[in-house]
Amino acid sequence: MYKNYDAQSFKKTFASPLGQLIFNFLTSQDGVLHLKLTSDNKRPAAEGVGDLLLLKFGVGVINKRVKQATGHMIRYVMEENGYKFVKNHVSCNKNQNVYVSASIYEK
Numbered sequence: 001m002y003k004n005y006d007a008q009s010f011k012k013t014f015a016s017p018l019g020q021l022i023f024n025f026l027t028s029q030d031g032v033l034h035l036k037l038t039s040d041n042k043r044p045a046a047e048g049v050g051d052l053l054l055l056k057f058g059v060g061v062i063n064k065r066v067k068q069a070t071g072h073m074i075r076y077v078m079e080e081n082g083y084k085f086v087k088n089h090v091s092c093n094k095n096q097n098v099y100v101s102a103s104i105y106e107k
Contacts, residue, residue, distance in 0.1 A: 001027075002080060002088075004040075005023070005073070005076050007019075007072070010044060010065075010068065010069035010072050013065055013066060013069040014069060015072070018057060018060050019069060021057055022069075022070055023073050025049075026049065026073050031077070031079060032077060035074060036083075037038050039083060039106065042106075043093070044101070044102035044104055045074050045103065046092065046099045046103070047096055047099060049074075050092070050096045050097065051097055051098060054098050061098060071103065075103065078104075082107060083105040083106060086106050090102060090103065090104050
């Protein structure tokens with residue numbers, strides 16, 4: 001699983017050390033669990049991992065291009081786990097520090 005990810009326009013970010021760390025976390029059992037739980041609660045998936053990414057990998061995750069690439073990775077992970085994209089630009093919880101808006105997925 002997770003072997004067919006095509007980073008498309010995010011190839012450079014994905015290939016970076018930070019991009020690889022983020023992808024490895026998002027595809028880990030813990031990362032997938034956070035994404036699923038947040039989505040199952042009808043919240044943007046990225047909302048569930050934003051602060052974890054910041055804590056684990058530092059302020060580099062706040063970079064706009066990194067956040068965009070992370071969103072792209074999240075969509076791939078969610079679809080690989082049987083979720084489908086529903087809506088983008090949904091406001092995230094103000095209590096987390098990374099994402100202002102992100103996409104909603106449902107089973």
